[in-house]
Amino acid sequence: MPYQTYFEAASECLILVDREGLIVQSNAAAQRLFGYGPEELTGLPVEVLVPERFRSVHEKHRTAYMAAPRSRPMGLGLDLAARRKDGLEFAVEVSLTYAHREQEAFVICQVTDISERLVREREARKNETLRTLGSMAAGIAHDLNNPLAIILSRIELILADGAKLPDSLRADLEVVHHQAQRTSRIAQDLLSLARQRPRAFEPTDLNKVVEDALLLINGDMARKGIQVRSALDRHLPLVMGDPVALEQVLMNLLINAQEAMPNGGLVHIETEIHPDRPLYVRLTVADNGCGIGAETLPKVFDFFYTSKPNGSGLGLWLSRRIMHEHRGEIEVESEPGKGATFLLTLPVAG
Amino acid sequence: MHTILLVDDEADLVETYLRLLQGSGYRCLSAYDGRSAMALAEAEPAALLITDLNMPVMDGLDLTRWFRARWPEAAIIAMTAFHTPQTEQAAYAAGANTYLQKPFSNAELINAVQSFLAGSKTLL
Numbered sequence: 001m002p003y004q005t006y007f008e009a010a011s012e013c014l015i016l017v018d019r020e021g022l023i024v025q026s027n028a029a030a031q032r033l034f035g036y037g038p039e040e041l042t043g044l045p046v047e048v049l050v051p052e053r054f055r056s057v058h059e060k061h062r063t064a065y066m067a068a069p070r071s072r073p074m075g076l077g078l079d080l081a082a083r084r085k086d087g088l089e090f091a092v093e094v095s096l097t098y099a100h101r102e103q104e105a106f107v108i109c110q111v112t113d114i115s116e117r118l119v120r121e122r123e124a125r126k127n128e129t130l131r132t133l134g135s136m137a138a139g140i141a142h143d144l145n146n147p148l149a150i151i152l153s154r155i156e157l158i159l160a161d162g163a164k165l166p167d168s169l170r171a172d173l174e175v176v177h178h179q180a181q182r183t184s185r186i187a188q189d190l191l192s193l194a195r196q197r198p199r200a201f202e203p204t205d206l207n208k209v210v211e212d213a214l215l216l217i218n219g220d221m222a223r224k225g226i227q228v229r230s231a232l233d234r235h236l237p238l239v240m241g242d243p244v245a246l247e248q249v250l251m252n253l254l255i256n257a258q259e260a261m262p263n264g265g266l267v268h269i270e271t272e273i274h275p276d277r278p279l280y281v282r283l284t285v286a287d288n289g290c291g292i293g294a295e296t297l298p299k300v301f302d303f304f305y306t307s308k309p310n311g312s313g314l315g316l317w318l319s320r321r322i323m324h325e326h327r328g329e330i331e332v333e334s335e336p337g338k339g340a341t342f343l344l345t346l347p348v349a350g
Numbered sequence: 351m352h353t354i355l356l357v358d359d360e361a362d363l364v365e366t367y368l369r370l371l372q373g374s375g376y377r378c379l380s381a382y383d384g385r386s387a388m389a390l391a392e393a394e395p396a397a398l399l400i401t402d403l404n405m406p407v408m409d410g411l412d413l414t415r416w417f418r419a420r421w422p423e424a425a426i427i428a429m430t431a432f433h434t435p436q437t438e439q440a441a442y443a444a445g446a447n448t449y450l451q452k453p454f455s456n457a458e459l460i461n462a463v464q465s466f467l468a469g470s471k472t473l474l
Contacts, residue, residue, distance in 0.1 A: 142431055142432045143431075145431030145432070145433075145451075145452045145453055146360050146363065146431045146452060148452070148453040149363060149431065149452040149453035149454070150360065150362045150363050150366055151453075152453045152455065153363070153366045153367065153370065153453070153455075153456055154366050156455060156456040156457075157366065157369055157370060157373070157456065160373075160456070180453075184453050191433075
């Protein structure tokens with residue numbers, strides 16, 4: 001029978017429901033989507049496919065629909081929640097087709113799982129918001145540069161006339177100068193955030209990223225009495241990543257480590273295959289600096305959160321964002337006075 | 351005696367840098383837009399142009415191009431509050447010898463000026 005064959009074989013998830021809301025028939029795609037075996041759904045109220053908290057509302061809607069049935073196409077903006085047999089909930093779009101067969105009325109429900117689409121849409125909206133915020137931030141940061149140039153230059157002029165200044169005024173001006181410089185750094189951080197270029201993912205040797213970052217910062221570390229020890233796994237598989245962005249993350253962590261050890265210390269960098277997840281690699285950056293307090297620890301990756309006197313609250317936030325773009329993670333472990341350890345996890349390429 | 355022509359639409363900034371440059375012994379002329387700067391330069395050619403890039407009437411890039419064509423031997427310092435890699439590239443392409451991102455320190459400006467006008471200070 002052609003109808004029956006189509007119903008069974010359709011790649012769309014189809015469920016036939018009678019006037020009382022009982023499932024008369026479901027096809028293989030529906031059984032797969034909702035996690036039921038063949039015939040298992042037949043005779044059950046359609047509400048078994050709805051999360052419990054929505055069932056009574058669904059029943060009312062169904063009764064109202066049956067009183068004045070009509071076909072309802074997809075894409076009416078009705079985002080509904082569905083429930084698998086194992087309890088897992090997912091977002092669906094449902095179209096309804098009203099049909100008669102041998103004096104009896106039925107509704108053919110076509111259910112589409114839209115959870116992936118919703119994730120993509122949410123991601124796109126988030127990126128758009130970030131782009132807008134980025135260009136706003138860039139505009140503000142740029143506008144700050146002229147007044148900052150005037151403030152800094154005037155203070156330097158006044159300070160250069162130092163002989164005539166009382167000590168207390170000189171000290172005050174130095175504080176103002178320092179704070180203006182800090183404002184300028186925050187403006188520059190905002191600009192670098194806004195200038196994030198599109199990522200260029202390629203098979204990347206994480207060890208090379210570490211070596212490149214160390215080349216940039218090793219001299220500075222040595223001057224500040226910080227010893228850097230690295231243990232790089234020479235058999236480390238490649239990761240799919242943007243080497244420039246990953247280096248930016250590593251530089252952020254190394255600069256933070258440096259600032260946590262004003263009197264010198266030790267930074268340990270290690271790459272390895274993740275001990276618990278063989279398809280991931282792990283990069284560890286540990287220092288023995290001042291550490292992070294328990295109250296601060298959960299907030300370190302928050303937007304604009306900073307515990308440093310000169311911080312902008314963007315570095316770790318951006319680092320986490322970059323790691324997420326790589327389908328990776330960044331975590332931190334720390335105790336005050338015992339240093340901080342940042343653990344970066346990235347999936348292996350391919 | 352060499353003259354520096356300082357151009358920026360921010361009056362407070364012009365006044366600040368005039369004090370800095372004159373205080374360091376340089377003779378300076380100043381303007382708030384590119385067109386007025388052209389008139390000043392025609393009347394009294396400058397050995398060094400220090401110009402902002404974003405200005406009304408005639409912007410710093412056009413002024414830089416004109417100045418470079420008119421006095422190929424002169425030096426030009428371009429400065430901007432609106433730095434992007436493209437702006438920097440455009441400034442050099444227009445003929446700037448060096449490029450400063452605002453805010454910069456007084457010492458940076460004086461060092462740049464000295465590198466172009468070594469030995470040309472006047473005692474005011």
